[in-house]
Amino acid sequence: MHAPRTRVQRRPVHGVLLLDKPRGLSSNDALQKAKWLLRAEKAGHTGTLDPLATGVLPLCFGAATKFSQLHLDADKTYEAVAVLGIETSTGDAEGAVTAERPAPSLGAEDIAKLQHLFTGRLRQLPPMHSALKKDGKPLYEYARAGEVVEREERDITVHALELASVEHEGRPALRIRARVSKGTYIRTLGEDIGRAIGCGAHLASLRRVATGPFHVAECVDLESLQAMTEPQREAALLMPEALLGGxxxxxxxxxxxxxxxxxxxxxxxxxxxxxxxxxxxxxxxxxxxxxxxxxxxxxxxxxxxxxxxxxxxxxxxxxxx
Missing domain, CATH: 2.30.130.60 (Archaeosine Trna-guanine Transglycosylase; Chain: A, domain 4)
Known part of the structure; x- marks a missing residue:
């Protein structure tokens, strides 16, 4: 027989937790774990991060959930590694390889041209493997069923872009650091850069290092949160007005x-x-x-x-x- 599960006694908790989300965990799973650890009655987040991605995920509790939507418009900064010469079905390392080509050697002039080409206002086609909805259903559900549906390109802004030639597991790659507007898909940015080079690309890693005024250096990870006492967890919360910085x-x-x-x-x-x-x-x-x-x-x-x-x-x- 299984021992009966202990029922968590929920309580009112108000504030913002800056979580460093681990790889492989969905944003909602991360939220539920933090909510359970805080025994919070009400919780929400300020926009999702891909399961593949790590980094800054502001979680809102109690009164702070009233302002979570305001943060969706915040600029975000990402660091990523794009492997050149290999395209995948998802645009990242989780997908099946769909094309493989030789990757050229990139010099400083090539890098500078790419940075210029992909900085500023751009048009971007949302990927099929995304939470964006079509007819009330997330695109990734169509993708899992093998369907490709029509999507409209969207205006995005890449405010700043830094590229550097690196190697990833013995293959040529680009290290990407980009500060972007809301709605920008870094996987798609990586794929578009790969196509501009002529060899294709996919992301091997993705980390959000900042969102609005919040930086990853301020974040706590789930392991550390679990090791804290309950008062320490509550002390780790920012006040709800942290979301109202502007x-x-x-x-x-x-x-x-x-x-x-x-x-x-x-x-x-x-x-x-x-x-x-x-x-x-x-x-x-x-x-x-x-x-x-x-x-x-x-x-x-x-x-x-x-x-x-x-x-x-x-x-x-x-x-x-």
């Missing part, structure tokens, strides 16, 4: 804060601003997001009074332990 901050007095939290617009000497993070003055706490138009502070996504109280209690507990 917002203008406005602080309201206690009476005005209460009215704002009930959904009422407030008037004040504020310049127009599209993205505002609103705080209460006493006690200091995030209230939610808003925008300012013609001197009016117009509420957006708001925290509940219960969430604010739980965050303040958690902050006090962390500082006293």
């Amino acid at each position: 917002h203008t901050a406005i602080t309201l007095a206690a009476d005005e804060a209460g009215r704002f939290l009930s959904g009422l617009r407030r008037r004040g000497p504020w310049p127009d601003a599209q993205s505002v993070a609103v705080f209460g003055a006493e006690p200091p706490a995030l209230l939610g997001t808003a925008h300012v138009k013609a001197g009016e502070l117009i509420p957006g996504r708001l925290l509940s009074p219960i969430e604010i109280q739980q965050i303040l209690q958690s902050r006090t507990a962390t500082h006293t332990e």
